[in-house]
Amino acid sequence: MIQRNFVVVLAIFLVMPGCSMRDDGIISDLEATLRSRLGDEMTIRSVLKSPIAGLYEVDLGDRIIYSDATGDRLLVGEIFDSKNRSNLTESRFSEINKIDFSALPFSDALKVVRGNGSRKLAVFSDPNCPYCKQLEAELESIDNVTIYTFLYPVLSPDSVEKSRAIWCSPDRTQAWGDWMLDHRKPTTTNICKTDVIERNIALGHSLNVKGTPTVFLSDGRRLPGALSIEKLEQQLVVAVAAKKAE
Structure with missing residues (x-):
């Protein structure tokens, strides 16, 4: 994998204009070069200018890397706007991987409503993932808030068994909370259809969910990894505003 071949660099730069303009000549040559050199190791979805002059954004689907104009040097890392203290790579990745939130099969998820439930988010979570518990x-x-949790047991066979037991519990959301928050293992003897687990795994793959937890906001943006309450609140406000502006 490319992580083993290149030094991971954390780049901190000021934003420069022109991040969305396409220079067809340079970009088409660069894309061809990278496809030739990377081969089947990686799938290149697009190559575009980045916010840094002379640096190009390479969308690999599950992440973004950067290249110079020749394709000789690759940067595996993130671009930060030091003026606004924002992660430009994370924002860009979220934007180009938006989903249609309303099209998610919510009947296949655990549902929790708090307060008026007006703000919505979906979480793909594995019961054995420590970051999911966090x-x-x-x-x-x-x-x-309304939280839809899609059981996404991808870490181990035990994750699958726990997910099935939780889904078949008389109170699924209670069983989920008991395990994730209090480490009380689901012990239900109920037998039910658990094909929902396979559907969720297929759904996650189709949405390019590579790790858990992955959060989707109501405006379709994704937020990978365990998030702080401050960041969650901030992003929920952004998502609500985006939906109102549509």
């Missing part, structure tokens, strides 16, 4: 604890502090 996120679950943070979500306890958020009010006026």
Whole structure:
């Protein structure tokens, strides 16, 4: 994989204009060069100018890397706007990987409503993922929200068994909370259809969900990893504003 071949660099730069303009001549040559050199190791979805002059954004689907105009040097890392203290790579990745939130199969998810439930988010979570448990604890502090949790057991066979037991519990959301927050293992003897687990895994793959937890906001943006309550609240405000502006 490319992580083993290149030094991971954390780049901190000021924003420069022209991040969305396409220079067809340079970009088409660069894309051809990278496809030839990377081969089947990576799938290149697009190549565009980045916010840094002379640096190009390479969308690999599950992440963004950067290249110079020749393709000889690759940067594996993130671009930060030091003036606004924002992660430009993270924002860009979220933007180009937007989904249609309303099209998610919510009947295949656990549902929790707090307060008026006006703000909505979906979480793909594995029951054996420590970062998912960390996120679950943070979500306890958020009010006026509807949370759809898609059981996404991708870490181990035990994750699948726990997910099935939780789904077949008389109170699924309670069983989920008992396990994720209090480490009380689901012990239900109920037998039910658990094909929802396979559907969720297929759904996650189709949405390019590479890790857990992955959060989707109502405006379609994704937020990978365990998030702090402060960042969650901030992004929920942005998502609500974006939906109102549509």
